[in-house]
Amino acid sequence: MLTGFLCALGAGLMWGIVFVTPLILGDYPGVVLSFGRYVGFGLIALVPAWFDRRQIAALSKADWRAALKLSLVGNILYYAALASAIQLADAPLPAMLIGTLPVIISICSNWAPGHSSESIAWRRLAPSLVIILAGLMLVNASELGRLDGRRSLADYALGCLAALAALAAWTWYPIMNARHMKRHPHIRSSTWSTAQGLATLPLALLGFIGFGAYTAAGQGNYAFPLGPRPALFVAMMLLLGLCASWLGTMLWNKASQRLPTSLAGQLIVFETLSALLYAFIWRGVVPSASVMAGVVLLCAGVAMGVGAFHRAQRKEALAGGT
Numbered sequence: 001m002l003t004g005f006l007c008a009l010g011a012g013l014m015w016g017i018v019f020v021t022p023l024i025l026g027d028y029p030g031v032v033l034s035f036g037r038y039v040g041f042g043l044i045a046l047v048p049a050w051f052d053r054r055q056i057a058a059l060s061k062a063d064w065r066a067a068l069k070l071s072l073v074g075n076i077l078y079y080a081a082l083a084s085a086i087q088l089a090d091a092p093l094p095a096m097l098i099g100t101l102p103v104i105i106s107i108c109s110n111w112a113p114g115h116s117s118e119s120i121a122w123r124r125l126a127p128s129l130v131i132i133l134a135g136l137m138l139v140n141a142s143e144l145g146r147l148d149g150r151r152s153l154a155d156y157a158l159g160c161l162a163a164l165a166a167l168a169a170w171t172w173y174p175i176m177n178a179r180h181m182k183r184h185p186h187i188r189s190s191t192w193s194t195a196q197g198l199a200t201l202p203l204a205l206l207g208f209i210g211f212g213a214y215t216a217a218g219q220g221n222y223a224f225p226l227g228p229r230p231a232l233f234v235a236m237m238l239l240l241g242l243c244a245s246w247l248g249t250m251l252w253n254k255a256s257q258r259l260p261t262s263l264a265g266q267l268i269v270f271e272t273l274s275a276l277l278y279a280f281i282w283r284g285v286v287p288s289a290s291v292m293a294g295v296v297l298l299c300a301g302v303a304m305g306v307g308a309f310h311r312a313q314r315k316e317a318l319a320g321g322t
Contacts, residue, residue, distance in 0.1 A: 001258065001259065001306070001309070001310060003254070003258055004254065004255045004257075004258030004259035004264070005255075005259070005267065005306060007251040007252070007254040007255040007258070008251070008252065008255040008259070008264060008267035008268075008270060009267070009270050010247075010248075010251040011248045011249075011251040011252040011255060011270070011271075012267070012268065012269070012270020012271040012272075012273065012274050013270065013274045014243045014244050014247055014248035014251065014274075015244055015248050015271040015274065015275075016270075016271055016272075016273070016274025016275040016276075016277065016278050017239065017240060017243060017244050017274075017278065018037075018079065018082070018240060018244050018275075019082075019086070019095065019275035019278065019279065020275070020278045020279055020282050021033060021037075021083075021236055021240060022082075022083045022086040022087055023086070023279075023282060024232075024236065024282070025227075025229070025232070025233060025236060026087065027227070027228055027229075028222075028227050028233065029084075029087075029211075029220070029222055030079075030080055030081075030082075030083030030084030030085075030086070030087055030162075031080045031083075031084065031207070031211055032208075032211060032222065032227065033079070033080075033083045033237075034076055034079040034080035034083055034204075034207075035076070035080075035204045035205075035207045035208040035211065036204075036208070036233065036237040037079060037204075037237055037240040037241060037244070037245065038071075038075050038076055038079070038200045038201070038203070038204035038241070038245065039201065039204045039205060039208060039237065039241075040237040040238045040240060040241025040242070040245070041075070041197045041200055041201070041204075041240075041241040041245035041246060042197050042198060042200050042201025042202075042204060042205075042241075043201065043241065044197065044238070044241045044242050044245075044246050045193075045194045045196075045197025045198050045200075045201070045246055046198070046201075048190065048194045048246070049194050049197075049198055052188075052190065052191055052194060055187075055188060055191040056191060056194065056195060056198075059187070059191075059195055063180075063184070063187070063195065064195070064199065066176075066180050067192070067195045067196050067198075067199040068199045068203075069176075070173060070176060070177055070180075070196055070199075071196050071197075071199040071200040071203060072203055073169050073172055073173055074169060074170060074172070074173030074174075074177065075196070075200050075245070076200065076203055076204060076207065077165070077166075077169050078166050078169040078170050078173065079166075081162045081163070081165040081166035081169065082094065082098065082162070082163070082166040084159075084162045085097075085159045085160070085162035085163035085166060086159075087159075088151070088155045088156070088158050088159035088162060089151060089155060089156045089158075089159025089160060089163070090151065090159075093156065093159060093160065093163070094159060094160075094162070094163035094166070095140065095272075095275065096136075096140035097160065097163040097164060097167055098163060098166060098167055098170075099136045099139070099140055099272050100133070100136060100167070101167065101170060101171065101265070101268050101271075102132055102136075102265055102266045102267070102268045102269045102272070103129050103132055103133050103136070103265075103266075104167070104171050104265075105171055105174055105175065105261070105262070105264075105265030105266075105268065106125065106129055106262040106263070106265040106266050106305075107129070107262075108171055108175060108265075109175050109178075109260075109261035109262040109265055110122070110125055110262040120260065120262060120263075120308065120309060120312050121312075124308040124309075124311075124312060125262060125305070125308065127304055127308075128266060128301045128302070128304035128305035128308060129266070129301070129305075130301075131297055131300055131301035131304060132266060132269060132297070132298055132301035132302065132305070133301075134294075134297050134301075135269075135294045135295065135296070135297030135298035135299075135300075135301060136269075136272070136294065136298065137294070138290050138291070138293055138294030138297060139272070139276065139290075139291050139294035139295065139298070140294075141290065174252070174256065174261065174264065174265065174268070175261055175265075177252075177253070177256060178256035178257075178261045178264065179261075180192075181253055181256045181257050182256070182257065185257065189250050189251075189253035189254040189256075189257060190250050190253075192249075192250075192253050193246055193247075193249040193250035193253055194246070196249060197241075197245065197246055197249075200245075208225070211224070212224045212225060252264075255267065259309075260309055263305055263306065263309045266301070266302055266305040267302060267305075269298045269301070269302055272298070273295060273298060273299075276291070276295070
């Protein structure tokens with residue numbers, strides 16, 4: 001459990017970068033950021049794929065179909081929707097909706113677990129979820145105060161819809177990914193991360209080329225392919241591809257193998273906390289008292305959740321021993 005916890009923490013630290021990238025590259029369309037990120041992921045995955053070629057070659061057709069579906073939904077569709085939501089409605093509103101992921105994933109995975117060992121009594125799970133939700137509300141209530149009011153109601157509505165699409169995509173992804181990892185424990189987490197990168201590459205390339213054809217037809221004013229700030233764009237896409245995609249996915253795969261999915265879902269709060277940290281660094285401001293109170297509640301909720309699952313596992317082990 002400790003190894004899984006630390007891996008989830010590391011994944012959260014990597015994933016937090018994706019929330020500030022649309023702010024740093026605010027003059028790039030969300031779909032371009034998504035395709036660029038995953039072209040970077042796929043290209044970077046070619047390197048570990050060469051060194052891990054025996055394990056990659058041992059993957060079955062069913063494994064590759066699963067990797068393709070996970071890559072399409074959890075990578076390209078998720079980040080295109082998230083980046084578009086942030087640019088349409090500013091960061092606070094989408095962050096509030098996406099911030100509910102720890103609670104929603106935990107509820108969905110515990111409601112219909114892939115295996116009986118994945119579930120926990122609701123009375124044990126509920127207290128930590130309530131505290132995490134309270135922390136999210138405190139954090140996001142403060143962030144909503146940063147809405148600039150310069151966007152139209154239509155932009156906010158479209159941004160909310162895009163954020164809800166991202167929420168649905170990333171509720172599905174960790175549950176399905178964890179179930180595949182648990183059904184196939186022989187697949188190493190690094191191998192599965194690399195496989196998803198390889199599966200993502202053709203999808204991202206096709207999407208990027210398709211967007212180029214769209215702009216060539218006179219739709220939009222994006223300077224295809226690398227936009228107005230090519231060096232920064234390429235650097236950020238490679239950073240996201242390496243850290244947020246390959247390394248983050250590998251760490252999350254390790255966590256998924258070692259933790260019940262409903263607990264791992266709660267640990268996605270580390271992504272929220274990391275995104276907050278990076279956003280405050282980017283803005284150059286100190287978080288308010290309400291944000292800090294929300295952070296304390298988030299940490300307390302996670303600690304309660306880990307404790308509840310740890311006690312449940314000890315009780316199960318003792319029962320098995322007797």
